[in-house]
């Protein structure tokens with residue numbers, strides 16, 4: 443199905459979409475909200491706790507917590523990565539290797555390598571300003587919209603390189619959708635919020651098909667029963683939690699393979715948060731999900747793998763259980779036990 447979806451589209455179409463996107467920042471063609479750099483972020487050039495050079499297979503790191511029962515220095519996946527743990531997974535949907543991002547002359551993330559598996563939720567945790575959002579934005583080239591940003595390395599989806607400048611970001615962003623911290627429905631009806639993407643991507647041929655797609659997407663986002671009688675009312679009239687599920691439904695409507703979520707519950711109350719978390723768990727059956735969260739409880743509840751970032755480095759990756767119960771790196775342990783961040 444969508445694996446082989448080409449990442450190019452007729453240039454006239456993509457030009458129109460991009461023009462539209464330029465004037466409509468809420469458009470799914472770009473669906474981008476520039477995120478202001480966090481004011482409490484540590485300076486990126488602050489002294490680092492240890493040099494993050496590539497570790498020789500036999501080297502002993504002072505920050506590695508000695509444990510008899512966990513893999514450390516001999517893991518073959520670390521030949522190209524200074525990250526502790528296995529950055530690869532058995533059935534990868536996306537493969538990121540040696541990704542660097544610079545904002546002008548400041549490096550925000552360094553040499554990040556990480557797979558995002560099929561049918562899994564990967565959570566990204568770490569102190570504010572450590573590069574989680576920057577990394578997430580690389581996965582559908584949202585950083586392209588930031589003039590000072592430069593991205594290097596390799597990011598593949600189903601084996602296709604996405605950092606290549608010839609890749610059209612419009613279909614890419616349908617394959618790799620994004621849900622933001624603050625729900626951002628379009629100033630349109632609930633129906634139109636969902637129908638807009640499929641229409642501009644030409645996914646349906648007639649109205650009945652579109653109606654069905656709107657219903658299916660809202661059902662998958664667990665919102666159909668709550669809104670089916672008021673599809674013509676503005677999306678912005680829904681509660682915060684409903685708006686976030688509307689945005690998730692809007693992302694689903696264009697048949698993504700990967701859904702990126704940047705702190706999707708930070709603006710929600712605990713009940714709405716629980717609903718979105720439940721939804722994330724259900725969505726895993728059909729999609730790969732990468733979620734940035736500042737809530738360690740949330741990471742523990744929703745994800746199968748967890749990646750710990752610190753000052754632009756990916757310090758450690760592992761199963762969520764291992765990261766929270768047996769972190770291998772001192773920095774990970776300090777963060778999850780509340781000593782840092």
Ligand SMILES: Nc1ncnc2c1ncn2[C@@H]1O[C@H](COP(=O)(O)OP(=O)(O)O)[C@@H](O)[C@H]1O
Pocket residue numbers: 477478479480483484485486545550568569570571572573574575576577588590
């Ligand atoms: N648009 C931007 N322009 C310049 N610097 C940025 C921008 N976005 C983020 N940064 C900087 O990059 C670093 C990583 O930020 P970010 O990815 O937002 O971290 P996180 O999501 O982990 O809080 C921070 O030092 C931040 O100030």
Ligand SMILES: [Mg+2]
Pocket residue numbers: 574575576734
């Ligand atoms: Mg962020």
